[in-house]
Amino acid sequence: MTEQKIRVLVAKPGLDGHDRGAKTVASILRDRGMEVIYTGLHQTPEMIAEAATQEDVDVVGLSILSGAHMELFPRVRAELVKRGMGHVLLVGGGIIPNDDMKKLEADGFAKLFGPGTRTDDIGVYIETEMKKRRAHSA
Amino acid sequence: MSEVRDLAARFRAGHKAALARAISWAENGDPSYPEFLRSVYASVGRAWRTGITGPPGAGKSTLVNELAKNLRARDRTVGILAVDPSSPISGGALLGDRIRMEERTSDAGVYIRSMASRGGHGGLSRASSDACDVIDAFGIDEVLLETVGVGQAEYDVVSATDTVVVVLCPGAGDGIQAMKAGILEVADVLVVNKVDLPGSDRLLMDLEESAHIRHAGTGRWIPPVVGCSAGKSQGIDEVLAAMDSHRDHLRATGLAAVRAAKRVAQVQRVLHERLAVQLWGAGGQGERVRALLEAGRTPYDVVDELAEHFTSALRSRA
Numbered sequence: 340m341t342e343q344k345i346r347v348l349v350a351k352p353g354l355d356g357h358d359r360g361a362k363t364v365a366s367i368l369r370d371r372g373m374e375v376i377y378t379g380l381h382q383t384p385e386m387i388a389e390a391a392t393q394e395d396v397d398v399v400g401l402s403i404l405s406g407a408h409m410e411l412f413p414r415v416r417a418e419l420v421k422r423g424m425g426h427v428l429l430v431g432g433g434i435i436p437n438d439d440m441k442k443l444e445a446d447g448f449a450k451l452f453g454p455g456t457r458t459d460d461i462g463v464y465i466e467t468e469m470k471k472r473r474a475h476s477a
Numbered sequence: 478m479s480e481v482r483d484l485a486a487r488f489r490a491g492h493k494a495a496l497a498r499a500i501s502w503a504e505n506g507d508p509s510y511p512e513f514l515r516s517v518y519a520s521v522g523r524a525w526r527t528g529i530t531g532p533p534g535a536g537k538s539t540l541v542n543e544l545a546k547n548l549r550a551r552d553r554t555v556g557i558l559a560v561d562p563s564s565p566i567s568g569g570a571l572l573g574d575r576i577r578m579e580e581r582t583s584d585a586g587v588y589i590r591s592m593a594s595r596g597g598h599g600g601l602s603r604a605s606s607d608a609c610d611v612i613d614a615f616g617i618d619e620v621l622l623e624t625v626g627v628g629q630a631e632y633d634v635v636s637a638t639d640t641v642v643v644v645l646c647p648g649a650g651d652g653i654q655a656m657k658a659g660i661l662e663v664a665d666v667l668v669v670n671k672v673d674l675p676g677s678d679r680l681l682m683d684l685e686e687s688a689h690i691r692h693a694g695t696g697r698w699i700p701p702v703v704g705c706s707a708g709k710s711q712g713i714d715e716v717l718a719a720m721d722s723h724r725d726h727l728r729a730t731g732l733a734a735v736r737a738a739k740r741v742a743q744v745q746r747v748l749h750e751r752l753a754v755q756l757w758g759a760g761g762q763g764e765r766v767r768a769l770l771e772a773g774r775t776p777y778d779v780v781d782e783l784a785e786h787f788t789s790a791l792r793s794r795a
Contacts, residue, residue, distance in 0.1 A: 389582055
């Protein structure tokens with residue numbers, strides 16, 4: 340009787356008060372059948388990694404519009420690894436230049452979604468990745 | 478099965494990630510969970526479990542956050558389970574209770590877990606009791622189990638916890654009236670939150686009156702009625718004092734018997750679920766039932782026939 344849901348933490352690191360995008364993505368993932376934990380604004384990398392650990396999520400999605408992604412995203416990644424959560428599917432989105440996306444994707448982020456991304460693409464990407472991972476570990 | 482041993486070892490060493498994974502196993506019905514529980518079950522039974530229930534918007538999460546803060550000030554470690562509804566359409570869920578508990582996130586003495594109800598109709602998810610057990614076995618002192626926003630008939634919290642706190646707020650009018658015959662009857666502590674809003678005096682009085690009318694002369698526990706304003710951190714110690722008085726009462730009158738009865742209820746529920754899945758899921762029941770109904774049989778006749786079929790199948794297996 341196993342029913343394994345995809346659990347996702349949607350978080351906004353740093354001093355960025357705009358969460359329309361994060362909430363939209365959270366709702367869309369919920370409507371695709373995922374369990375989405377939303378932690379609110381102004382989260383430190385430590386808080387995000389700690390919440391991800393306590394919630395045993397499969398996916399962490401970071402949203403940022405402040406421009407501080409190159410500072411904050413790697414710190415979230417480091418805090419996750421520190422807690423033994425390096426295995427989570429780590430994704431991010433926001434106003435992030437292409438070069439930065441490439442750097443982050445070379446540094447532990449699975450995928451970054453820039454402006455103009457179709458929300459369905461995010462859901463499909465997560466589902467596809469999780470299916471691969473679960474087939475691999477089964 | 479070394480995976481179980483490995484998890485149990487990390488669990489005993491106090492790693493929250495191991496605690497979190499054990500709860501996931503329970504939630505997912507993972508085949509490793511029963512063995513895991515067996516390996517830590519000797520440590521279950523030391524935590525005190527308090528259920529926080531009430532209608533949507535009464536302020537349950539805010540109160541839980543405040544209770545956790547005050548319990549931490551008393552040097553008690555706290556595990557919070559916050560259940561939110563799963564969508565009946567997509568099966569997904571948006572779990573937002575952590576937002577009101579974020580001050581607790583970085584406290585090493587607190588563990589917070591959001592749970593989706595996953596089809597549970599009693600205000601909890603199927604695995605909520607398991608999650609309480611796991612948190613208890615981890616060595617945490619106090620479990621606060623917050624149900625989904627409830628209406629009238631969500632009683633699972635009673636068998637999952639030791640003390641049931643029902644949180645109400647003024648201005649819900651007829652909603653409260655309707656609840657008088659329901660969840661109010663299982664409350665061990667009644668809390669009127671947002672007590673600074675108009676109408677709270679009346680609500681406090683109504684609750685006092687009905688609690689006394691219901692229990693006077695029965696020798697049963699009369700739930701204390703307490704007002705607070707969780708959003709302003711006011712009256713929280715009074716709520717805790719009321720919870721403590723119920724705890725003392727249970728300890729004085731036979732906690733072991735009460736807990737044993739609740740365990741029986743849990744076993745009954747799990748058995749019920751397993752049989753339902755096995756019997757109904759044994760294949761083709763839906764088709765069979767549809768055919769019988771189309772042949773003009775009443776639903777009761779169909780149930781009789783299915784029950785007869787199941788019991789004879791069980792008998793032949795025995």
